[in-house]
Amino acid sequence: MARPGVPTPVRRGVAVVAVAGGALSLVGAAAPGPGAVTGTPQADPGPGAQPAALLLTTGTASSDATAAAPALVEQRTLAPVAPETEILDASALVKAVQLAEDQAAEAERKAAEAKAEAERKAAEAKKAAEVRAVSATTTAATGALGCGLSTASLGDVKPWVEQAAEFLGCLFGKPTMIGQASRGNASDHPSGLALDFMMRGATGDRLAECAVRNKDALGITYVIWKQRINFGSGWQPMEDRGSDTANHFDHVHVSFEKSAPGGRPTGC
Incomplete structure (x- = not known):
């Protein structure tokens, strides 16, 4: 219908x-269909049509x-799908890079410090070994080896200072010796770079001359005896300090270099 x-x-x-x-x-x-009327229909289709x-x-x-x-031609409409864009936090990326760089720099700094410390300890051990070898050779040659001189009372003196104390002390009667000690004036005693050999007279003369003779081999900077000082080029007078002890009439004072010597002392 x-x-x-x-x-x-x-x-x-x-x-x-x-x-x-x-x-x-x-x-x-x-x-x-057959008989269809083309064009716009004349009749009003009416409401709702x-x-x-x-x-x-x-x-x-x-x-x-x-x-x-x-x-019939099949038509498909493909709408492009926008990919999801991941938004990177630039500040977080910069912080991560900076943190990695800081960690690498800190690790490099610690490695350099460890290397320097190892090199320093190796150098000190080498110098100490050289000092011991020189001392053993020279004391054996002069007959001072095994004299039974104790250096325990010297305190925390440098190794080459201790070896010089043993060398000179064994040669000159094992005198009382003073090593590291506090002083009111400028002195090498507090740093463990000085020795006092308590003696008088001819024995002091011989020990002072022997110390000057072995100045380079023992690492000595100067010797003070009987109100005179010797840097290796002869004895020079000093001012009067008011007492035998202050003027070094009752002991020979010997000061040393800050690094270990490399020579061989000779007997006196």
């Missing part, structure tokens, strides 16, 4: 409507309409 207000040729045709993106589009036009071009007919099309209908 024909629907009122809709031309029969259009109702019998086949129309394909595609829905894409929320809009209707006509893919294949309806094929008019749909336009003929958008009408979908669910019934079976006639063979004539099917033969006359053009081939």
